[in-house]
Amino acid sequence: MTTELSTQPVMSRESSADSDLDRDRRFLGVYQKVSRLVSMSLDHQEVMETIVRSLTELLTVDACTIRLLDHSTRSFVLGAAHGVSLNYLSREVIDTEDTLTQVRSGTPVYSANAAEESCPQFRQAAAQEGIKSILTVPILYKEELIGIMRLLTRKTRQFTDAEIGLVVGLSEQIGVAISHGRMFKEMEDRLVFLNGIYEISTLVNSTLDIDHIFNVVVERAAVSLGAKGCTLRLINSESGLLELAASYGVSASYLHRGEVSHERNIQVVLNGEPVAIYDVRRDPRIEYHEQMTTEGICSLLAVPVKVNDEVIGALRILSDRPRIFTDSAIRFAVTLAEVGGAAIRKARSYQKITRLMRQVQGHEAFLASIIDSLQHQLLVIDPNRRVVLANRVYLEAIGKEEKEVLGRPYTELDSIAPEDSPVEQVLQGREMNPCLQTLGKDESQRWLEWTAFPIYDEGDLSYVIEIVRDVTSEHLLAEERLQSGKLQAILSLAGTVAHEVNSPLFAALGTAELLVEELRLPEEREELGVIIRNLKQIGELTGKMVSMTGFTDQKYVGERKILSF
Amino acid sequence: MAEILTLDDVLDATVLIGKILRKKGHVVHTFTDEDEAIAFVRQSPVDLVILDIKLKKMSGIEVLAIMKETKPDIGAIMLTGYPTVETAREAISLGADEYCVKPIDRTELEEKVEKVLAARLDQGLE
Numbered sequence: 225m226t227t228e229l230s231t232q233p234v235m236s237r238e239s240s241a242d243s244d245l246d247r248d249r250r251f252l253g254v255y256q257k258v259s260r261l262v263s264m265s266l267d268h269q270e271v272m273e274t275i276v277r278s279l280t281e282l283l284t285v286d287a288c289t290i291r292l293l294d295h296s297t298r299s300f301v302l303g304a305a306h307g308v309s310l311n312y313l314s315r316e317v318i319d320t321e322d323t324l325t326q327v328r329s330g331t332p333v334y335s336a337n338a339a340e341e342s343c344p345q346f347r348q349a350a351a352q353e354g355i356k357s358i359l360t361v362p363i364l365y366k367e368e369l370i371g372i373m374r375l376l377t378r379k380t381r382q383f384t385d386a387e388i389g390l391v392v393g394l395s396e397q398i399g400v401a402i403s404h405g406r407m408f409k410e411m412e413d414r415l416v417f418l419n420g421i422y423e424i425s426t427l428v429n430s431t432l433d434i435d436h437i438f439n440v441v442v443e444r445a446a447v448s449l450g451a452k453g454c455t456l457r458l459i460n461s462e463s464g465l466l467e468l469a470a471s472y473g474v475s476a477s478y479l480h481r482g483e484v485s486h487e488r489n490i491q492v493v494l495n496g497e498p499v500a501i502y503d504v505r506r507d508p509r510i511e512y513h514e515q516m517t518t519e520g521i522c523s524l525l526a527v528p529v530k531v532n533d534e535v536i537g538a539l540r541i542l543s544d545r546p547r548i549f550t551d552s553a554i555r556f557a558v559t560l561a562e563v564g565g566a567a568i569r570k571a572r573s574y575q576k577i578t579r580l581m582r583q584v585q586g587h588e589a590f591l592a593s594i595i596d597s598l599q600h601q602l603l604v605i606d607p608n609r610r611v612v613l614a615n616r617v618y619l620e621a622i623g624k625e626e627k628e629v630l631g632r633p634y635t636e637l638d639s640i641a642p643e644d645s646p647v648e649q650v651l652q653g654r655e656m657n658p659c660l661q662t663l664g665k666d667e668s669q670r671w672l673e674w675t676a677f678p679i680y681d682e683g684d685l686s687y688v689i690e691i692v693r694d695v696t697s698e699h700l701l702a703e704e705r706l707q708s709g710k711l712q713a714i715l716s717l718a719g720t721v722a723h724e725v726n727s728p729l730f731a732a733l734g735t736a737e738l739l740v741e742e743l744r745l746p747e748e749r750e751e752l753g754v755i756i757r758n759l760k761q762i763g764e765l766t767g768k769m770v771s772m773t774g775f776t777d778q779k780y781v782g783e784r785k786i787l788s789f
Numbered sequence: 790m791a792e793i794l795t796l797d798d799v800l801d802a803t804v805l806i807g808k809i810l811r812k813k814g815h816v817v818h819t820f821t822d823e824d825e826a827i828a829f830v831r832q833s834p835v836d837l838v839i840l841d842i843k844l845k846k847m848s849g850i851e852v853l854a855i856m857k858e859t860k861p862d863i864g865a866i867m868l869t870g871y872p873t874v875e876t877a878r879e880a881i882s883l884g885a886d887e888y889c890v891k892p893i894d895r896t897e898l899e900e901k902v903e904k905v906l907a908a909r910l911d912q913g914l915e
Contacts, residue, residue, distance in 0.1 A: 738809065
């Protein structure tokens with residue numbers, strides 16, 4: 225059962241003027257002490273811790289807690305506490321929804337007996353801690369709710385109107401102190417963050433080593449924000465998957481806890497919005513509650529890494545203490561991720577350019593190797609008739625070094641007259657006719673063929689390639705073929721003659737030899753012998769003609785023969 | 790005594806071969822036309838054919854191929870006035886026993902014929 229209270233102090237019904245005076249003196253003392261305490265420090269955390277500790281003593285209560293409003297979730301997160309267990313502080317339900325609604329509207333709420341409260345979860349948590357009475361007051365700053373303060377007793381206690389009025393007054397003081405402390409901290413942080421951004425910009429811009437940039441970003445993000453660690457995940461442009469690029473301050477087992485890309489906080493970040501999570505153990509935007517708790521992570525700030533408005537990854541800053549990330553901290557992380565993104569883009573561009581340069585150099589070396597391996601002389605000439613490239617064979621042929629040749633007019637180098645030069649024909653836009661040059665005499669005679677080809681760039685002549693080819697062997701081969709053709713014709717004629725003569729010769733000679741056996745008269749045998757002798761001479765002649773064609777016979781396997789030239 | 794067929798586009802050459810081989814006791818059938826010679830081989834027993842390579846319609850090599858197709862065991866001596874490696878290889882690959890160049894000596898012809906017939910006898914083909 226809660227009681228809504230007026231924010232105005234209610235006058236005590238005690239009639240004794242002395243008692244009122246004592247009470248007022250005591251309250252004044254408390255007020256002075258609290259005022260002194262809150263003015264001693266600019267650290268709002270220290271202020272809160274001092275208040276909760278001091279008020280339990282000054283107001284003779286068992287415990288005091290301060291919770292701050294987390295604007296992102298509209299929930300109250302723990303700022304400082306004294307006199308209650310961690311177990312109680314970490315309960316899921318802070319109080320009944322009625323109480324919180326009333327406090328949010330700026331009204332103090334007093335509950336004499338927590339056991340009678342409507343919310344069973346809160347009732348159970350209060351019972352376990354032995355809490356009986358609770359006074360909850362809003363902490364305001366410039367009429368805006370920034371948190372709540374709760375006074376707790378383990379015995380049932382009736383807070384007087386005067387006490388409630390005192391607490392409300394104190395909470396206003398505390399509100400001012402916390403807000404001033406926060407502002408101071410904010411300014412201090414901004415300075416730190418500004419230095420951090422400058423430092424990180426300097427570091428990431430001093431290198432094009434992409435891994436070094438990754439490591440600088442995660443390390444400086446964690447250190448500058450006073451966080452435990454930081455992870456940087458980038459989207460693989462080929463697979464589209466989010467991959468870990470670098471980490472700082474977290475264990476390998478944490479990093480390997482599983483796929484994170486489907487976590488709600490990551491999804492929001494990949495849509496370009498930062499996400500601050502006060503309690504990672506319970507927040508539904510986190511999937512791996514247990515692993516994060518084991519790693520000692522309490523709060524998380526995740527921001528997108530952008531390049532030209534395109535989200536390329538997520539930077540997550542991990543705090544090992546419960547933390548409300550201020551606007552400055554979030555802006556710092558966003559700016560840092562932007563600086564990192566720009567550096568990553570630059571480094572990736574450099575990597576791409578370096579890779580392309582290597583490819584170009586590789587192709588150049590390959591081309592140069594091919595050009596130098598050519599057996600022909602090769603010269604490249606620009607439209608001003610100056611040499612821009614000469615291959616090894618050309619340089620060897622003219623006996624000069626490359627540096628002596630490059631940039632010189634080709635007419636000073638070539639051994640043919642420019643008017644006959646195919647290069648000149650190409651340069652003048654005429655039809656190119658190859659030029660044949662004869663060098664030396666007799667056996668050392670050589671023939672060179674000069675040709676030239678244009679290279680156009682968008683229709684304009686940019687270079688002319690001159691190729692000088694030693695065609696001596698081709699020339700000699702052509703001559704040999706000509707001679708061979710003539711010889712073949714002679715041999716063919718000889719073969720035909722032999723063929724046509726041999727059959728009748730065989731008949732005539734054989735018949736004469738048969739006839740000579742039948743003749744009786746010596747004169748007749750002698751005359752036929754003359755015929756046979758002359759026919760045989762013809763046979764020898766045709767045999768020679770056949771042998772001219774290269775025919776011979778040789779023994780083959782067994783009794784057979786094969787014939788060959 | 791063997792049944793011998795001789796084919797040459799020069800009639801006198803076939804007559805001469807007939808005369809030489811008949812003297813040795815063989816029965817010689819002379820032809821100047823390829824078709825007639827092929828028909829004879831298909832119809833009659835022939836032990837040996839003596840073929841000129843240059844004929845009127847076909848080459849001696851083609852005639853040899855047809856005759857060998859009809860009678861694979863038939864003996865064959867090829868005669869030519871113009872020997873070439875190609876014709877020699879083809880003739881031997883088709884099963885010719887001898888490849889002789891004109892003008893062949895009478896004695897050489899007789900020896901070649903006897904050698905081919907003797908080799909056939911050794912192989913039990915007669």
